[in-house]
Amino acid sequence: MNQIKDKRTAILEAALKLISENGFHGTAMSKVAKEAGVSAGIIYHYFDSKDDLIDDLYRTVKRKSADTVLESYDQSRPLRAQIRQIWEDIFKYCLRHPQEVIFMEQYSTSPYYRAEVEADVSQYFTPIIACFERARQEMIIKDLPQSVIATLTLNVASSLAQKQAAGLINLTDELVERIIDALWEAIRE
Amino acid sequence: MNQIKDKRTAILEAALKLISENGFHGTAMSKVAKEAGVSAGIIYHYFDSKDDLIDDLYRTVKRKSADTVLESYDQSRPLRAQIRQIWEDIFKYCLRHPQEVIFMEQYSTSPYYRAEVEADVSQYFTPIIACFERARQEMIIKDLPQSVIATLTLNVASSLAQKQAAGLINLTDELVERIIDALWEAIRE
């Protein structure tokens, strides 16, 4: 039972590594199998197709990223502190998981990305969305659509993390703090 | 001579349309040829390879987007007005050119994207970069790296335009103004 999970996980991890390096097209199933140390055929025991594997990987990565970010989420603190904490954790996650960031960006700008998948995945982030929603209702932050807030949160962080991975920027802790300050100014009422 | 340009342009336009709809992998050269109304072979008269075509398309789209944005750029106005104008024009361009936005996002998150290409392409945006640089020096805006400014400018606009294209948000002129206000609060000193 544990071994099953391990093999499935090994396949997902191999796919993540190779896709983040070589893209969807550049990642042949046979290479995923080789990287995962399994036979080519067994992948189809766990996944229906390459597309299914990629969709599953996206959901898995998204869930794990949400779990990681939410780990230190403390609803008892003041809202502003909550928001800062979320941002810090998102930045931390993105900077520590460049492969995941690259993969998620590739996925969400590709034809794989569909409303159906997004609907499922956004549920993982419900507490975060709720936090910003409360802040909006309490008029701590501006009355902007969730999508805008999300863009200023996830997209900005992952875009910057991507640039960091590409060596175009050096995101020190201090710089991240200043970026978070700037984002706060953007959304504060 | 004009016909040459036309045929070359037709190929690029066909590639843009198909890639924005079906991705790189889902866009076969034969389909590009068919969409462009030319033979499959002739593409290789104008481009060395599929990769070369895609690289060329990226540079072309980037240049045209820069040209469009810079069209109404007026260096004689106050810096803050210049920045607002740039943002408005970028949003306008992104919202009016969803295919281009989708393609650029796909490209810049794919293995096609290389530092070398980015270096070339960033030159098209020299006046914009210079504008923000002046604002920084005059301490009108915060002392943040260009990459951060660029993220809050191009990435935010194209991410939002993508969401608009996907029907996830309705970016009215008024909302765009409020987003620009927020962005200004983010970077102002």
Added chain:
Amino acid sequence: MNQIKDKRTAILEAALKLISENGFHGTAMSKVAKEAGVSAGIIYHYFDSKDDLIDDLYRTVKRKSADTVLESYDQSRPLRAQIRQIWEDIFKYCLRHPQEVIFMEQYSTSPYYRAEVEADVSQYFTPIIACFERARQEMIIKDLPQSVIATLTLNVASSLAQKQAAGLINLTDELVERIIDALWEAIRE
């Protein structure tokens, strides 16, 4: 012991059903296992290979069909009556066992079919062959090779049963009688 026979039989029955519906190529061993309610591996305990299973199925079906036809065979009746009886029973069998007919037709027109198999299988029909042989010697029927008689007997019946299964003809008892009359006219001296 009984269970063994049951499992082996279940496999053969599953194979018969699936092959008659989907052909040899369309019938994966894993599907046979599923249909039979056994594991994929156990099939190889009873049969050496897929080919061996199919060969065995052919022999089994052939033997059972011969047994069924010969059940009511009465050597004490006049030869002409014996022949009519045989034909009636063959038609009856074919019309009642469309899966078997379809499978046998597929098998005997495929590369599986070899002289070696046919030699074994034809033994099941020895009494029938002997009956026609006696009729030939007694000059009740024409002096035609056994193969021709067999064609006018088995092939005609199974071809017509196949057409019945495909809905191309409606073989009522009365029509079968008239066909048997016609066949009798064909071979009578």
Added chain:
Amino acid sequence: MNQIKDKRTAILEAALKLISENGFHGTAMSKVAKEAGVSAGIIYHYFDSKDDLIDDLYRTVKRKSADTVLESYDQSRPLRAQIRQIWEDIFKYCLRHPQEVIFMEQYSTSPYYRAEVEADVSQYFTPIIACFERARQEMIIKDLPQSVIATLTLNVASSLAQKQAAGLINLTDELVERIIDALWEAIRE
């Protein structure tokens, strides 16, 4: 233009040869290509898929067989002579084209065979069907369904030709004549 036809024809002929020898499953597209002296990919320029190739081959073989049989068909002769002539030509065709016979038998007992295909193909034999129909109306032959007549005509001939190809019988001209005599006795009024 001629070359196109030649290459397409070469593929069909290679498929016919290999399928008649090794069956559908035993005939890989790559082997068809090799046998035809073309590349593997070009087959898909002429045919949508392996199934499409096989369907096309069936229709082609059926049409050519009908054309060959109908070549010497003379509607001005007496009906009985017409029928004998048809039978003789069918036997002649089957005995001279064992590959075609084996292929057609395989096809018509396989899941490839569908009512839709049969409907198309039966049109090639319209004159023959009409001939038997006239004979039936003029009460020269028994009042049996077309399917029965067809079975006694095509199926008997191809079954016997298959046995000849397998070396199970030696169909001399004289024997064929006697079989035709027998068939005539079967259907004559």
Added chain:
DNA sequence: TATGAATGAGAGTTCATTCAT
């Protein structure tokens, strides 16, 4: 006996690219 995860060879098919015309 029995399971079913695992293997890996090989299938059908696609498509970037070439080249005779």
Added chain:
DNA sequence: CATGAATGAACTCTCATTCAT
């Protein structure tokens, strides 16, 4: 310049068969 038939390597996926449990 232009065509599109042709190539063949590489891909995704299947499945007969094996074997640790």
